[in-house]
Amino acid sequence: MSKSGCLYLNDELEKYSKTLGIDLFGVADLSSAENFVTRQGGEHVGGFPRAISLGIRLIDDVIDQLISHQDHVAIASYRGVYDAANQALDRASLMMAKKVQDQGYNAYPIPASSMLKNGNFEAVFSHKVAANLSGLGWIGKNCLLITPQYGPRVRLASVLTDAPLQTGTPLTNRCGKCTQCVDICPSRAITGVAFSPDEPRNVRLNAQRCDDYTTERMEVFGNANCGLCVHICPYGRNSRGK
Ligand code: SF4
Ligand code: SF4
Numbered sequence: 417m418s419k420s421g422c423l424y425l426n427d428e429l430e431k432y433s434k435t436l437g438i439d440l441f442g443v444a445d446l447s448s449a450e451n452f453v454t455r456q457g458g459e460h461v462g463g464f465p466r467a468i469s470l471g472i473r474l475i476d477d478v479i480d481q482l483i484s485h486q487d488h489v490a491i492a493s494y495r496g497v498y499d500a501a502n503q504a505l506d507r508a509s510l511m512m513a514k515k516v517q518d519q520g521y522n523a524y525p526i527p528a529s530s531m532l533k534n535g536n537f538e539a540v541f542s543h544k545v546a547a548n549l550s551g552l553g554w555i556g557k558n559c560l561l562i563t564p565q566y567g568p569r570v571r572l573a574s575v576l577t578d579a580p581l582q583t584g585t586p587l588t589n590r591c592g593k594c595t596q597c598v599d600i601c602p603s604r605a606i607t608g609v610a611f612s613p614d615e616p617r618n619v620r621l622n623a624q625r626c627d628d629y630t631t632e633r634m635e636v637f638g639n640a641n642c643g644l645c646v647h648i649c650p651y652g653r654n655s656r657g658k
Contacts, residue, residue: 425519425579425580425581426581426582429468429512429515429516429581432511432512432515433470433508436470436504436507436508436512437472437508438471438472438508439472439473439566440470440471440473440547440570441468441470441471442468442469442550442551442552442584443467443468443550443581443583444466444545444546444547444548444549444550444584445466445549446464446465446466446467446546446549447465448613449545449546449549449613452545452613453541456538456540456541456542460524461524461526461541461576464522464576464577464578465578466579466581466583467541467574467575467576468512468516468550468577469543469546469572469574470505470508470509470512470572470573470574470575471547471552471563471570471571471572472501472504472505472570472571473565473566473569473570474497474498474501474566474570474646475497476652476655478493479494479569479646479647479652480647480653481493482494482642482643482646482647483644483647485644488636491637491638491640491642491643492638495638495640498571498640501528501571502527502528505527505528505571506525506527506528508573509525509526509527509528509573509574509575510525512525512575513575513577516577516579519579521577521579521580522578522579523575523576523577523579524575524576524577525573525574525575525576526541526543527573528543528572541574541576543561543572543574544560544561544572546572547561547572548586548587549583549586550584551584551585551587552584553587554587554589554590554591554611556589556611556649557594557595557597557606557607557608557611557620558606558621558649559606559611559617559620559621560645560646560649562591563651564587564590564651565655566651566652566655567646567650567651567652567653567654567655568645568646568649568651568652569646569649569652569655589611590651591610594650596648596649596650597645597649600644600645600648601644601645602642602644603625603628604622604625605622605623605625605626605629606620606621607620607621607622626641629642630642
């Protein structure tokens, strides 16, 4: 397909994503992450050259209230918004995959939440890596995707594809000297080390500590993490009005 044909398909899919309630749309070239993607998701998943990244912005007022992370109402609202965003993303990625398939290409939707049961807190596919490669944001010290518009106040899903789409350019990390997510984490799970694609996640995040803290709270608050690392990021707190 010619470059103008690729751009036409990108535009068409981005416009379609808006009709599905998607706030952020990007396309990642996965070639630099092929080994990582294959290790996580296996040969089929690792065989796709590109991923369409889809993001839904969370609700600011709910995330703002997470400063009261011991409050039942605040956590129940957070869990509700988080689950509803995941459901909306799962439907959107299905519809997007159908649209791509109708154009004659392969498409493989990956749900918003797809944890492997391997004890390593890993997903089938890293939506964050795809969103980073597609140019939607960078991976922050809290190991979340940080978007310039909404900080980490987003949920993500992906559609793997071989459609000849124009891919984005990764954003450079803008965390700088900020350590707000490190300082606020009650379980001391975030180490403060900046993201590097060559280092494993455990250099930056002790996922077991976060999980232990979430489990401790489970009896009172159900299965919802405290969300303070989402709440505190200045890129999200300054996003109102965007
Ligand atoms: S969810 Fe809470 S405990 Fe887990 S990393 Fe974020 S701030 Fe720390
Ligand atoms: S709180 Fe600061 S260090 Fe943490 S992800 Fe946001 S900008 Fe980066």
